Amino acid sequence: MSASTAGAAMHLTLHVWRQKGPKDAGRMVQYPARDISPDMSFLEMLDTVNERLVESGDEPIAFDHDCREGICGSCGLMINGSAHGPMKLTTACQLHMRSFKDGDSIWIEPWRAKAFPVIKDLVVDRGAFDRIIQAGGFISAPTGTPQDANGLPIAKADADLAMDNAACIGCGACVAACPNASASLFTAAKISHLGALPQGQPERKRRAKAMVERMDLEGFGGCTLFGECQEACPKGISLDAIMQMNRDYVLASATAVEEKVHADSA
Amino acid sequence: MSALRRFWASTIGKKVVMAVTGLLLVLFLIGHMLGNLQMFVGADAMNRYAALIKSTGELLWVARAGLLAAAVLHIVSAVQLTMINRAARPADYAKREPAVSTIASRTMRVGGVVLAAFIVFHIGHFTVGTFHPAFSHTGVYGNVILGFRSPWVVLFYVIAMAVLGLHLFHGAWSGVRTLGLAKPSPDPLHRKVALWIAIAVWAGFTAIPVAVFLEILR
Ligand code: HEM
Numbered sequence: 001m002s003a004s005t006a007g008a009a010m011h012l013t014l015h016v017w018r019q020k021g022p023k024d025a026g027r028m029v030q031y032p033a034r035d036i037s038p039d040m041s042f043l044e045m046l047d048t049v050n051e052r053l054v055e056s057g058d059e060p061i062a063f064d065h066d067c068r069e070g071i072c073g074s075c076g077l078m079i080n081g082s083a084h085g086p087m088k089l090t091t092a093c094q095l096h097m098r099s100f101k102d103g104d105s106i107w108i109e110p111w112r113a114k115a116f117p118v119i120k121d122l123v124v125d126r127g128a129f130d131r132i133i134q135a136g137g138f139i140s141a142p143t144g145t146p147q148d149a150n151g152l153p154i155a156k157a158d159a160d161l162a163m164d165n166a167a168c169i170g171c172g173a174c175v176a177a178c179p180n181a182s183a184s185l186f187t188a189a190k191i192s193h194l195g196a197l198p199q200g201q202p203e204r205k206r207r208a209k210a211m212v213e214r215m216d217l218e219g220f221g222g223c224t225l226f227g228e229c230q231e232a233c234p235k236g237i238s239l240d241a242i243m244q245m246n247r248d249y250v251l252a253s254a255t256a257v258e259e260k261v262h263a264d265s266a
Numbered sequence: 267m268s269a270l271r272r273f274w275a276s277t278i279g280k281k282v283v284m285a286v287t288g289l290l291l292v293l294f295l296i297g298h299m300l301g302n303l304q305m306f307v308g309a310d311a312m313n314r315y316a317a318l319i320k321s322t323g324e325l326l327w328v329a330r331a332g333l334l335a336a337a338v339l340h341i342v343s344a345v346q347l348t349m350i351n352r353a354a355r356p357a358d359y360a361k362r363e364p365a366v367s368t369i370a371s372r373t374m375r376v377g378g379v380v381l382a383a384f385i386v387f388h389i390g391h392f393t394v395g396t397f398h399p400a401f402s403h404t405g406v407y408g409n410v411i412l413g414f415r416s417p418w419v420v421l422f423y424v425i426a427m428a429v430l431g432l433h434l435f436h437g438a439w440s441g442v443r444t445l446g447l448a449k450p451s452p453d454p455l456h457r458k459v460a461l462w463i464a465i466a467v468w469a470g471f472t473a474i475p476v477a478v479f480l481e482i483l484r
């Protein structure tokens with residue numbers, strides 16, 4: 001190891017979920033992770049372990065990642081039983097090895113949910129989230145080029161609420177952390193984000209109904225208000241979003257808007 | 267009808283039914299607990315209160331039917347949601363400990379089963395009299411005193427009321443949120459209200475069997 005690293009090298013033991021493909025049963029496999037710098041990110045640590053696996057002719061550990069800056073939502077690992085690991089408000093790619101101690105055992109597992117089937121090792125298929133968005137997580141009216149910043153006045157509180165919920169990167173940590181594998185926090189963040197803005201109003205009820213029904217259809221569980229999702233969320237989405245989703249959904253069901261909208265557009 | 271069906275088919279729809287029926291039962295429990303505390307006023311007060319309720323005739327049966335319907339809907343939605351939630355996580359983690367969820371939230375299901383068993387026993391005990399050693403249709407005060415002679419019965423009531431307190435602490439909080447009635451806040455008022463409702467209902471109900479057991483009431 002280069003002498004330029006600030007902290008002393010760490011020796012760790014990894015317990016990693018290995019699964020060859022969707023049909024494979026899969027199992028936990030133990031790997032040594034020696035000479036790990038505390039300055040490495042968690043994913044760099046996995047890269048290092050993978051290089052060694054490749055050198056010794058083994059299959060590297062598959063895991064999802066893209067931006068490695070905590071903004072894309074690609075990475076997602078259950079680390080020692082916590083979604084994205086022990087640091088609050090931090091994605092796995094932004095977690096650093098200094099959060100661990102020399103000699104630690106680290107358990108690394110994929111997100112577990114019926115709606116997120118494992119593709120390989122630690123990679124799961126999060127297409128269910130895309131389909132929830134496709135069901136209504138958008139504004140269909142063409143809005144043209146951006147208008148002047150204050151052309152459409154929006155109360156500060158509404159803008160803040162929309163912004164807080166727009167912070168969701170769709171990583172799936174909420175589903176992973178929830179004992180019911182519920183996608184309520186994700187779906188609620190999208191519904192609350194668009195529902196807080198004037199542009200989101202015309203489709204607000206239809207959106208809530210379609211997205212909630214899609215969420216159920218994908219096989220996610222329901223909300224029991226354990227609060228684990230809020231704790232796990234790297235972007236600090238609040239449970240309050242779920243209240244908003246329930247209100248919008250109940251209102252939409254009570255007024256049975258969806259049929260009407262279809263009739264209009266027919 | 268189809269709109270109602272669709273609502274009931276969704277996880278939020280079932281949860282709303284569970285919340286509405288649960289909160290109705292909470293209201294009933296607060297009234298029931300306050301009424302029962304007349305045991306501490308005296309035998310006359312308690313028996314008069316019981317006679318007053320019985321004198322309402324049909325109204326009493328309407329209330330009973332409402333409570334039964336609420337309990338059945340509550341249990342049916344709880345069972346269905348539990349099955350959906352279990353199915354959503356077919357494979358569990360090798361290593362996973364709850365980070366923030368309360369014991370109350372994690373014991374809702376098993377606690378609910380205990381409460382269902384308790385409700386059956388309790389109605390057989392003090393309403394119908396099947397599980398009572400010397401049941402009288404007019405002497406409610408005496409029924410309670412004699413009914414709590416057995417330390418096993420007292421123990422069962424004490425345990426069931428502790429379970430009820432936990433169920434209420436999560437339920438009263440969660441129900442208000444399910445219905446979207448609370449103000450967004452990181453330290454919400456309804457959490458404290460739920461705590462005090464849970465403590466009051468637990469303490470009020472527990473006081474009676476314990477007082478009889480300690481022969482404070484006789
Ligand atoms: C009779 C047997 C019972 C069973 C099987 C049962 C079961 C459950 C379950 C599984 C939950 C779901 C927890 C969650 O998902 O958040 C729940 C919630 C609740 N229970 Fe019960 N329960 C029973 C009796 C009662 C009673 C007697 C009361 C009245 C005090 C009550 C009040 C509530 C409330 C208010 C909720 C909250 C609903 C919500 O979270 O939206 N339950 N119950």
Ligand code: FES
Pocket residue numbers: 064065066067068069070071072073074075091092093094
């Ligand atoms: S890799 Fe993009 S958020 Fe972690």
